[in-house]
Amino acid sequence: MGNVINRSVTNVMTVSQLNRASNQLLSEHFFSVWVEGEVSNFSAPSSGHWYFSLKDAHAQVRCALFKNQQHRRTEKPQNGQHVIVKAQVSLYEPRGDYQLIVESLEDAGEGLLRKAFEQLKQKLIKEGLFDLANKKNLPDLPHTIGVITSPTGAAIKDILSVLKRRFPLIPVIIYPVAVQGEQAKFEIVEAIVKANSQPLCDVLILARGGGSLEDLWSFNEELVARAIFNSRIPIISAIGHETDITIADFVADLRAATPSAAAENAVPDQRVWLTKFLELDIRLQQRIKEKLSLQVKELSWLQTRLQQQHPGQRVMRNAQRLDEAERRLQQAILLRIQHSNNIVSNYASRLWQFNPVIKLNRYQQQYSYLDQRLQTAIIRRLEKVQQYFLHCQQTLHAVSPLATLNRGYALAINEQNNQIIRSVNQVKLQDRITIRLGQGSISAEVKKLSTDEINTP
8 A cells, every 4th residue: 555656646747748848858958069979880771861879988879860961961971980960969759769869960080090099109119019029920831821801891802812813722711800890909809819829820911901090990909909919920911002001000010002912922922832732722622611611501590590580470560550540541631621621611602702893893983983084184284284384485575685675675784894784884984895686796895975864755
């Protein structure tokens, strides 16, 4: 009885409510964050979205970069790639998974890697791991060559091709390892230790194809460098292209520019040693057959497991659920369409009651009547203004001094001050005056002044 929960006083939430509240809290508190880490578990399904984990030495978090945010990046991120993301913290509510919704993704840059490279290089130099005195001599004629590399890469194909051409009778033991990624350094170290624990190989080739500094980083790990240094078997490094230099190249007993060059340094020319290697050729073929047999058995075992775990049954169950969901969706759509049609018909009926066609016709008639009245008023106003203008023109002409001059009068102007002469007091003898007539003007000089008034009849 003591474990019974009093539901009347306890605020009980559903799982959906809890996840929804948690998602809202995360989104509000971490609206936009920058996170640095290493990409792992990358996947790109047919939807076009990218899913991966971002991790450091102690923790990891799931990330989702949706298709519409990928236009800023042309290449997919690779597992083991060090990146910086700008993201929003979220919660995937159906599963309750805490995740980052990535807005942008960029390389953290090779600066950190190069800094770590130089620091480790200086450290190992001080410890003497690069000293020539510690380098082991390669055997003139190796009995068995061990190749530590990816079993599917181009490097192993080049090495085997050169070895077959130069000395095909020498057995080759391939130690398959990952050549990039988080687990690569451990697999490389394990392969070196394994080769040293088995008295089979008297020379090892550590190789991989070219790549970026980040791709080759497994060969810059201190763990790998010390494993190479501690190897009793001489090791030839052939990492990347000729311009690629790794810590493994400095520690190895011999550095080759390419995987093919490593194979050439590992074995002599077969024309010199061919007769001595006939027996070894037989042994090599036997080992290859054994390896193939093991691979066939392993393939058969994997096929059996695959058949036992075939997802066909689950697909059939999900298909039935999908058909049921599709039927229910179609019914819901039809009901929704029917309801919408009823609403549209109701609104159309109500709208017809307020049809504006009749009122619009009445307004058009009123507009035509008012437009006709306006045109008539404008014409009458223009005629009235035109008559007033003609009247003003005639009046102005009647009082114009030009009309007076045309009737025989003259206008005298003093040339000194350009003033009209109205009295003899405005001029003196010998002044120059201009007499303006109805037609033209006369320039004259004052010879006589008279104050006699003109008698008007």
